[in-house]
Amino acid sequence: MIEHTVEAGVLRVGRAGARWLSTGVRGGIRVADAAYNVSVPADFDRSDLERYAAERLDRAGFDGRGPVFLTGVDLAHARGARSGPVTVVATAGLSNPAALPLDGEATDAGDPDPDARNPVDPDGDARNSGHPDVEGGALDPEDADSDHDAAPPGTVNLVVVTDRALDDGALPSLLATAVEAKTATLLGTAGFTGTTSDAVAVGCDPEGEPTRFAGSATTLGKATRACVRDAVRASLRSRYADRDRPTAVADAEYGTVTREPSTVFVPR
Structure with missing residues (x-):
């Protein structure tokens, strides 16, 4: 049975003895009874994430050793979805979006004039054609308006749990399926591929x-794709019910646009 509860700003999504694969704090593969999503304050500046996570779990009364996420999204905006063998719980915020334009940034090997399609500044950085206060896709803190009343930082965190037993190949495949669904949902909903700090944990029942x-x-x-889609969209609707949602990286306090060129080659 999958359980979920919130205490002292910590969301616990549990299944006894679950086997987890995650990308957050305490990432990798581990066996634990739950994964945790910790809501942090807007002025969060800790770098000792493992210690901070342990402090917050202890304060919430959770004796957990599972994967841990951090988010600037208030857990009042957490939303879950169930379908068949899958349950997904998501928190979604877009204050630090990531965009990947598909406008011919790659350079074919042997291109006679690659710079004609990929203009480069003298310092070697690809030019950014976006907002004048944007450098490399992120707002330059020195140019940002000091009076800007920004929303608290956000991210998109997913906890995906199934009652199936997955082997060493299927567990990463489930994580990839969840990330694919998250990306498709955010592209269709907000025009971004994700944020700069997204994290995912997938858990299965070894029995x-x-x-x-x-x-x-x-x-x-x-089932995973449907649950991720619906949980992320529901969390975004809650998070932005009374505030504007960023529609471009330049609209957000933080973010990135990938404009670096690459060289395409044919393996031989």
Whole structure:
């Protein structure tokens, strides 16, 4: 049974003895009874994340050793979705969006004039054609308006749990399916691929029904995609019910646009 509760600004999503793969604090593969999403204050500046996470879990009364996420989103905006063998809980904020323009930034090997399509400044950085106060896709703090009343920092965190038993190949596949669904949802909803600090944890039940595959065409993958889509959209609706949502990186307090060129080659 999947349990979820919030105490003292910490969201606990639990399944006894679950096997987790995560990208957050305490990332990697581990066995634990729960994953945690910790809401941090707007002025958060700690760098000792493991210690901070332990302090917050202790304050909330959770004796947990599972994956931990940090978010600037208030947990009042957390939303969950269930479908078949999957439960997803999401918190979503877009104050630090990431964008990946598909406008011919790659350079084909052997291009006779690559700079014609990928103009480069003398210092070697790809030119940014966006907001004048944007450098490399992120607002320059020295140019930002000091009177700007920014929303608290946000990120998109996902906890995905299934009652299936997944092996060492299927668990990463489930994580990839969840990230794919998150990216598609954010592109369709907000025009961004994600934020600069997104994190995902996927957990499975080692005693559940063995499942070898978790791609988008499988029962498990379809359920995950639907749950991620609906949980992320619901969290965004709650988070931005009474405030404007960024529609471009330049509208946000932080963020990035990937404009670096690359060289495309044919493996031989």
